[in-house]
Structures are given as C-alpha cells and as structure tokens.
Amino acid sequence: MTSPEIAGEVCHVAHDPARRVVQPDKARLLARLGRVEGQVRGVARMIEEDRYCVDVLTQLAAAKSALNGVAKQLLESHARGCVARAARDGDGEVAIDELLAVLRQLDGKAFD
Amino acid sequence: MTSPEIAGEVCHVAHDPARRVVQPDKARLLARLGRVEGQVRGVARMIEEDRYCVDVLTQLAAAKSALNGVAKQLLESHARGCVARAARDGDGEVAIDELLAVLRQLDGKAFD
C-alpha cells in the first residue's frame, strides 16, 4: 500500500486470500477497539475485587454497547464500500449473500 | 477471602458501598473474560493488517457472543444468589427493581 486508499478501494469478493481492505477511519476504529478492550479488562478487575454483580453488569453493558458500535461501523462501511463495489463489478449477488451470512452471524445485533 | 463462599453469601442490597459478592465459579468467569479480551485484540489486529471486512466481522461476532455468555452467567447467578437472598430477607422488591433496571441496560441481550 503506497498511497492513502479509500475504503473498499482494494476490496475483492469472497474467496481471494489476498484481498485487503483498508478501513476508512482506521485510526478511530482502532481507538474504539482499544476502549472496548479496556472495558472488558475493567469487568474482569471488578470480578477479581468481588464487586457487586449489578455494578459489574453495568460495566459489561457498556462494553457490549461499544462493541456493537464497532460492528455497526464495520458493517456499514463494508456494505457501502465492498458490496457496492462488487455490485458495480457484476459480483453483487455473491457480495449480498456474504452480507446476509455475516448479519446472521452477528444475529443482526450490529444494529441493536 | 480465606474460606470458600457461595454466591451471594455476602451479598447486600442496593446502596451499600461495602457490599461484596464473590462470584461462584470466579476462576471460570475470569478465564472467559480473558478470552473475550484476546478476541477483541484479535479484531484490532485484523483491522491493522487490512484484513477483509467479512473476516473481521466474523471474529467480532465471536467476541460479542462470548461477552453475551459472560453477561448471561453473571445475570443468572445474580438472580439466583443476590435477588433470591434479598427476597428471603424482605428486600425482594428493591432487588427486583434493580434486576429490571440492569436488564434494560443490557437491553435484555444477555439472553440473545
């Protein structure tokens, strides 16, 4: 990668092991994931310290919500980037099937 | 903690800052959270490496599902431990309201 690339610029469909996707706003995505990791570690620390279950669950709910936010960001940029590109290139059907499969894996909960 | 304690054995209701709850199967809970943390870090690494969005989302779905599993375990042991104990002690109503509030925070998704 020698130049800044927009999302999906190098996106390929399905089974190409070499496909690479530079996420748009990659730094922000990584920062969000870093925060989620810290929240999960915080939940563990609270359990170590025998904190009250409801306080632990409140922190865990925050981690879940943050992780869902990342999933939603990824899913939307995938749909608008890779899927839209595949569609323009005549590979829309494969990309749409793949999108539906990932929605099932997420149990749609990227949008919760 | 010098002796084995069962869940909720030292559970107090609501606003006691000193309430302490030793989670039953605490070691297993911490191990599960350690795995979730590793999965979240794995998602970040995949984004760093410009991996294909769908592969990232698949890993993220696994992290979400594992985090939901922890929430479910905590919620059930809270209900069977602290809430049941509060009920026996005549504080059932406060504990039930608190349980409903935490379910709303989790958006019920501990059970997804």
Next chain:
Amino acid sequence: MTSPEIAGEVCHVAHDPARRVVQPDKARLLARLGRVEGQVRGVARMIEEDRYCVDVLTQLAAAKSALNGVAKQLLESHARGCVARAARDGDGEVAIDELLAVLRQLDGKAFD
C-alpha cells in the same frame, strides 16, 4: 372476580392450573394488542397488494416494536407483582427460576 384486584393479588406460583392473574391496566394491554393485530394484518395486506419490500418491512418493524412493548409491560408487572409476592411468601427461588426461563424464551428481547 367480583372486585377490582391489583396485579398479582391472586397470583400463585408455578404449577397451579387455577392460578389467575388480573393484569394491571388490563384494558390498556388489550388495546395495545389490538393495535399489534391490526399492524400484522396491515403487513399482510401490503404483501397482497405487492407493495415495495422496504415499505412492508417498515410496517413490520412497527409491529415488532409494539409487540416488544407489550412483552416488556407484562414482564415488568410479572416481576413486580407475582415474583415479588412469591418472594415474600418464601417461594422466591421457584419464581426467579421461572422468570429466567421466560427471559430465555423471549431471548431477552422484551427489553430490546
């Protein structure tokens, strides 16, 4: 039933086939369910008329949301009525297990 009763007033635990629960705000619950029924019929009519999928899905999303609202109202009044009463009567543990089971059936989605 000869007199107005509050929720859970006649609530019994578990396997009593004769248990009866007069829902608080019963008229409002029934009105909400009548609206859900009308929304579901509306979805069917739109499909009959070959309406655009996205318009059908929007109406279906409204029906889902309304049905979730009813589930949430029922679940909360059950927890505050029957479960709290069972707790006072020393049957808290059975009632809490039953509540957890129904949350799993709803997939927690009364709170979505």
Next chain:
Amino acid sequence: MTSPEIAGEVCHVAHDPARRVVQPDKARLLARLGRVEGQVRGVARMIEEDRYCVDVLTQLAAAKSALNGVAKQLLESHARGCVARAARDGDGEVAIDELLAVLRQLDGKAFD
C-alpha cells in the same frame, strides 16, 4: 397480476410510488402472517381470561419469534431480489443505503 413473476421482477428503486414487488412464495408469507395474527389474538384472549403471566409471555414469545421469521424471509428476498437487481442496473448504492436503513428500523432483529 396475470402472469407468474419472480421476486424483484418488477422491483424499482426508492421513490417510485408505483413500484410493485410480487413476493416470492407470497402464499406462504401470507399464511405465516395469518398464524402470527392468530397468535397475537391468542395472547389477548389469555389476558382477558386472567391467565398466569408466564403462560401469556410464553405465547407472546412464540408470536415474536414467528414475526421475526417473516421479517427475515422478507429481508433476504429483498436483498437477493431488489437490491441485487438495482446493483446490476447501476443503482446499487441507493439500494444498499435503503437496506441499511431498514436494518436499523428492524434493529437488526430480523436476524435474532
């Protein structure tokens, strides 16, 4: 409709008020919706009869699950029909944005 049409055969994008979509397996969709309507009516009847909350919630959970099944069927055939067609016709981006919007309305729960 005088001839058999496949899904999306007459599908148009976005703001065409005349767009018509004959759902594939329309009869089965309508039969599923008829069952959901009956289930919702059954929930109302149980509340009328002052049935135990948990039994009502169990029936309501079944109605929810059936309604989710319909949403999932509609969403998948929309994605594979209308969205794929729009993609082939060069309108993929509009159709994908519309799909993301409807997922948000459903809160992704077609896939729950």
